[in-house]
Amino acid sequence: MPTALDLSNLPDADVVALAQAGREPAFRELIRRYERPVFSLIYRMIRDRELAEDLAQDTFIKVLNHIDRYRPEFKLSSWLFKIANNVAIDHLRRRQLDTISMDGSPHAATSDAIESTSFEVAGSQESPLEELEAKELGNAIEQAIGQLRPEYRSCIMLRHVEGRSYEEIATTLDLPLGTVKTYIHRARHELRRALEHLKAEGEV
Amino acid sequence: MNHRHLLPTEIDLLLDDEEGFGVAPLKAHVRACPECLSRLEDARVITDAIEELPHFAPSFSFAESIMAQVPVYVPWHVAARDSVRNTVQRWAPASRPARVAVVALAASVASVLTVGILWIVTQTDLLVFATGIADNQLRTLLLTGSREAMTSFFGAQTVALASQAGTMGLALLVGGFLAVTTAATFGLRTIALASSRRRP
Numbered sequence: 281m282p283t284a285l286d287l288s289n290l291p292d293a294d295v296v297a298l299a300q301a302g303r304e305p306a307f308r309e310l311i312r313r314y315e316r317p318v319f320s321l322i323y324r325m326i327r328d329r330e331l332a333e334d335l336a337q338d339t340f341i342k343v344l345n346h347i348d349r350y351r352p353e354f355k356l357s358s359w360l361f362k363i364a365n366n367v368a369i370d371h372l373r374r375r376q377l378d379t380i381s382m383d384g385s386p387h388a389a390t391s392d393a394i395e396s397t398s399f400e401v402a403g404s405q406e407s408p409l410e411e412l413e414a415k416e417l418g419n420a421i422e423q424a425i426g427q428l429r430p431e432y433r434s435c436i437m438l439r440h441v442e443g444r445s446y447e448e449i450a451t452t453l454d455l456p457l458g459t460v461k462t463y464i465h466r467a468r469h470e471l472r473r474a475l476e477h478l479k480a481e482g483e484v
Numbered sequence: 485m486n487h488r489h490l491l492p493t494e495i496d497l498l499l500d501d502e503e504g505f506g507v508a509p510l511k512a513h514v515r516a517c518p519e520c521l522s523r524l525e526d527a528r529v530i531t532d533a534i535e536e537l538p539h540f541a542p543s544f545s546f547a548e549s550i551m552a553q554v555p556v557y558v559p560w561h562v563a564a565r566d567s568v569r570n571t572v573q574r575w576a577p578a579s580r581p582a583r584v585a586v587v588a589l590a591a592s593v594a595s596v597l598t599v600g601i602l603w604i605v606t607q608t609d610l611l612v613f614a615t616g617i618a619d620n621q622l623r624t625l626l627l628t629g630s631r632e633a634m635t636s637f638f639g640a641q642t643v644a645l646a647s648q649a650g651t652m653g654l655a656l657l658v659g660g661f662l663a664v665t666t667a668a669t670f671g672l673r674t675i676a677l678a679s680s681r682r683r684p
Contacts, residue, residue, distance in 0.1 A: 300559075301558070301559065301562045302556055302557050302558030302559060302562055303556075304551070304556045307551065307554060307556060308547060308551065311546070311547045311550055311551075312547065315541075315542055315546055315547065316539035316540065316541055316542070317539055319539075319540055319541070319542040319546070320538075320539045320540045323540050333542050333543060333546065336542060336546070337546065337549055337550050337553075340550045340554075341550055341553050341554060344550065344554045345553075345554055345555075417533050418533065418536070418537060421530065421533050421534055421537065422537065425534070436534065437534075440531055440534040440535045440537075441534060441535065441537055441539075443535070446500075461496075464496070465492065465493060465496050468496065468499070468527065468530070468531070469492060471530055471534075472526065472527060472530060475530060
């Protein structure tokens with residue numbers, strides 16, 4: 281049986297095949313590979329860390345409990361993102377929570393809860409000034425993404441954060457290709473409008 | 485130069501680095517039009533910034549919480565395959581020459597057995613003859629064994645009398661024996677049960 285070290289070099293389809301054969305390390309490897317992208321997608325949709333973690337866990341539990349139904353002609357990541365998006369959209373519809381705040385979850389009751397649910401975007405630039413500017417731009421973008429409609433939000437994140445093609449996004453979200461293109465176009469347009477003030481201030 | 489400025493959808497095409505038909509004139513326009521170039525650069529700054537947004541990490545217990553709710557089953561065919569593989573690994577010799585020798589020996593034995601079975605199957609007459617001999621031998625053995633057992637139980641004279649009486653006599657003898665044995669077993673069981681009930 282391959283060791284954990286071997287698993288990290290295998291393509292998704294092979295790791296899934298091992299999971300289908302009942303190898304527990306393969307399940308853990310799949311979680312390790314996708315916990316951050318799936319959690320990030322849901323977190324940016326829901327904007328509540330604890331809740332996003334619960335929904336991300338639900339996503340993995342649904343996928344891993346039905347791993348025997350996985351068909352290798354599709355990408356595992358598309359399946360995961362599809363379920364992640366569905367659970368996030370379902371939650372937003374239930375809670376009517378379609379906007380997010382950079383200043384903490386709207387459900388946070390205490391100052392600790394507000395702090396723990398606030399976005400903190402790390403910069404990766406060289407100088408402190410550039411890092412600060414990048415952090416401010418990142419925060420502004422997070423805030424602007426949070427103002428988008430949930431459908432636009434998932435499309436723009438799959439396109440630019442996860443680097444998916446339009447066709448993959450259409451398959452993942454069960455949307456027509458033209459709709460995906462329209463959503464991304466509108467999302468970019470809204471983001472540009474939302475960030476115009478940064479350009480006026482000379483940050484963009 | 486085309487004096488019409490680019491439409492937002494055309495800016496999107498350039499943002500996505502499309503290479504399809506009709507993109508070359510758009511690129512040419514951008515090279516010649518500072519206003520469209522500025523719009524494209526502004527849009528690209530934003531998409532570049534989105535692409536650099538970090539992934540958030542869930543808590544350390546994230547994977548454990550999931551695995552606690554995901555039962556891992558080994559399908560029967562995988563378990564069977566593993567069992568065979570383990571057995572082979574346990575019994576197969578460690579060195580390669582020894583493994584080759586074992587495989588060669590097993591193949592030889594299998595070949596000889598296969599050829600022998602095929603030869604026997606093709607010899608129908610011989611098979612019928614051998615079956616007949618085996619049948620006779622088995623029947624003689626059973627009869628002799630039964631007669632000896634009855635002689636040791638009932639004595640030679642009783643067996644001789646029953647033989648003289650024919651099949652009916654043998655049936656009466658065996659039937660009587662079975663009836664007495666059953667009655668004795670039943671009686672002993674009743675006594676044992678009565679004794680155990682009296683015990684406090």
